[in-house]
Amino acid sequence: MNKTISIIILSLIHLTAFSQDSLSSELKRLADNKQFDKIIEQYAGSPKNYSAKSLYMIGLAYYMKEDDNNCIKFMNLSIDKDSKDPKAYYIKAATLNYMKQFENAAKTFQSAIALKPDEAEYYSGLGDSYYNLEKFELALEIYKKATEKKDCPDRPYSMIAQIYSDQKNNEKALESFYVVKSKIDKKSDSYINALFNIGLLESLKGTYEKAEPAFVELLQLDPSDYHSYAKLIQIYYRRKEYDKVKPLKEKLYEAHKKGQLKENMKDMFCFDQFKWNDKLIQAFERFEDSSKEIYNKHLFYVVNQEGKIEFRIQTEYSPISVEQGGAKYLLCMTKGTSHSTFGVGFNDNFKYDDLKKYVIEILEGKIKPGATSTPTK
Numbered sequence: 368m369n370k371t372i373s374i375i376i377l378s379l380i381h382l383t384a385f386s387q388d389s390l391s392s393e394l395k396r397l398a399d400n401k402q403f404d405k406i407i408e409q410y411a412g413s414p415k416n417y418s419a420k421s422l423y424m425i426g427l428a429y430y431m432k433e434d435d436n437n438c439i440k441f442m443n444l445s446i447d448k449d450s451k452d453p454k455a456y457y458i459k460a461a462t463l464n465y466m467k468q469f470e471n472a473a474k475t476f477q478s479a480i481a482l483k484p485d486e487a488e489y490y491s492g493l494g495d496s497y498y499n500l501e502k503f504e505l506a507l508e509i510y511k512k513a514t515e516k517k518d519c520p521d522r523p524y525s526m527i528a529q530i531y532s533d534q535k536n537n538e539k540a541l542e543s544f545y546v547v548k549s550k551i552d553k554k555s556d557s558y559i560n561a562l563f564n565i566g567l568l569e570s571l572k573g574t575y576e577k578a579e580p581a582f583v584e585l586l587q588l589d590p591s592d593y594h595s596y597a598k599l600i601q602i603y604y605r606r607k608e609y610d611k612v613k614p615l616k617e618k619l620y621e622a623h624k625k626g627q628l629k630e631n632m633k634d635m636f637c638f639d640q641f642k643w644n645d646k647l648i649q650a651f652e653r654f655e656d657s658s659k660e661i662y663n664k665h666l667f668y669v670v671n672q673e674g675k676i677e678f679r680i681q682t683e684y685s686p687i688s689v690e691q692g693g694a695k696y697l698l699c700m701t702k703g704t705s706h707s708t709f710g711v712g713f714n715d716n717f718k719y720d721d722l723k724k725y726v727i728e729i730l731e732g733k734i735k736p737g738a739t740s741t742p743t744k
Contacts, residue, residue, distance in 0.1 A: 390417065394424035403428040414441065419449030423458075430458050438462045453482035453489070461492055464499070472496045487516035491523050503530050521551040525560065532564065541568040559589055566598055575602045593622055597636040604639040609719060612638075616652075623654040635666070639723075643730055645672055650723075659686055664696055667726050678702035680726050682713060698725055700736065707736035 390410075397406050406428040414422060426441030442459035445452065456479035463472035476493035483489065490513035497506035507530050513523035528543035547561040562585040569578035582599040585592055596615050603611045619636055622628050639650040647670040655662050665682040682696035689695055694712025701707075711725050711734070728734045 391420040391424060394421055398424055398427060398431075401431075403431045407432070411437070411441075414444055417444075419445045419452060419455070422448065423452065423455050426455070427458060430462060433465075435462050435466050451482060453479040453486065456482065457486075457489055457492065460489075460496075464492060464495055467499070469496045469499045473500070485516055487513045487519040487523070490516065491520055491526075494523060494526060498526065498530070503533070506530060519550075521547075521555055521557045524550050525557045528561070528564065537568055537571065541565065541572075544568070553588065559585060559592070562588075563592070563595060563598075566595070570598065570602060575606055578602055590618075591622075591627070593619060593628055593632055593636075597632070597638070600636070600638050601640060604719065605641075607720070620654060639719075641723075643669075643727060646670060646677070648726070648730075658684065661685065665722065669730070680729055682722070685712075688712065698722075698729070700729065705739055705741045707739040709734055710737045 460475035566581035
């Protein structure tokens with residue numbers, strides 16, 4: 368081969384390399400400007416001669432457009448040309464997670480980790496694969512490894528707490544949610560979730576002095592978290608700090624009128640819970656307060672150890688009693704198909720301690736019903 372031909376060949380090689388570098392730079396520029404449609408329209412049609420970097424950038428555009436199959440296709444092409452780039456394995460694995468192909472995703476994350484073992488995001492993705500495969504101990508181990516790496520994202524911290532919570536390991540879960548609170552951005556949903564769970568778990572322990580500030584901070588960050596109003600109300604009832612309850616109830620009643628309460632809070636909210644013998648008593652207050660017909664206002668559900676409701680004791684609005692100048696609410700009980708009325712009444716300004724005392728006396732059989740009826744078929 369003469370020198371002239373050699374120079375021409377070398378020039379072509381350098382020109383091709385320059386062209387590929389130029390293309391990958393252009394693709395990166397477009398991606399940085401979120402012009403993913405333009406990348407796909409102009410460059411996805413003829414991928415054969417592209418470099419691994421260019422193929423990766425096209426695959427990334429498909430990833431951002433949530434086109435899973437084409438993303439996988441281009442990441443595979445990129446990996447075929449350069450099997451040492453961990454980013455292509457990571458995006459492919461993340462896409463496989465979205466496609467619920469968790470076994471394949473786990474293997475692909477492992478390939479990315481083998482190439483770059485200090486990347487926290489890779490461990491986080493692998494933890495997600497194991498979690499969805501219900502390999503919880505393995506997921507826990509991987510998420511913990513993620514937290515040991517630099518620039519760990521929020522998710523591994525949250526998922527560690529979630530796994531312990533799923534396992535009913537409340538002590539470890541609480542400890543982990545405090546870690547979440549200390550590590551992640553206060554503006555994130557995960558921070559809000561951590562505060563709620565701290566409040567909930569501290570309440571279950573009976574450490575209301577620690578539960579209260581968690582719910583208070585949560586409501587400062589998200590005043591529309593209505594479940595937290597109810598949880599905070601329960602804390603104040605347990606501590607007999609009834610003066611703190613009124614503004615919280617007003618918030619819930621206002622939200623109810625605006626139609627902002629959904630699902631299990633649409634009609635009522637839980638304001639107190641307490642134990643009686645081996646039963647859990649859950650006290651609810653209904654928002655209804657203007658009907659002229661009979662309605663239930665305060666409902667005390669008796670829940671057994673299996674979590675089943677056995678019966679309930681409730682205050683009922685009595686239009687007849689009001690018409691005759693008597694109490695607004697009468698204390699009643701519903702058990703199966705039978706309905707009992709007791710000779711105890713309350714008005715809106717009643718003291719909760721009095722209502723609770725009468726409910727317990729009914730439970731203990733100290734107060735007998737004045738009348739009991741069973742509907743006939």
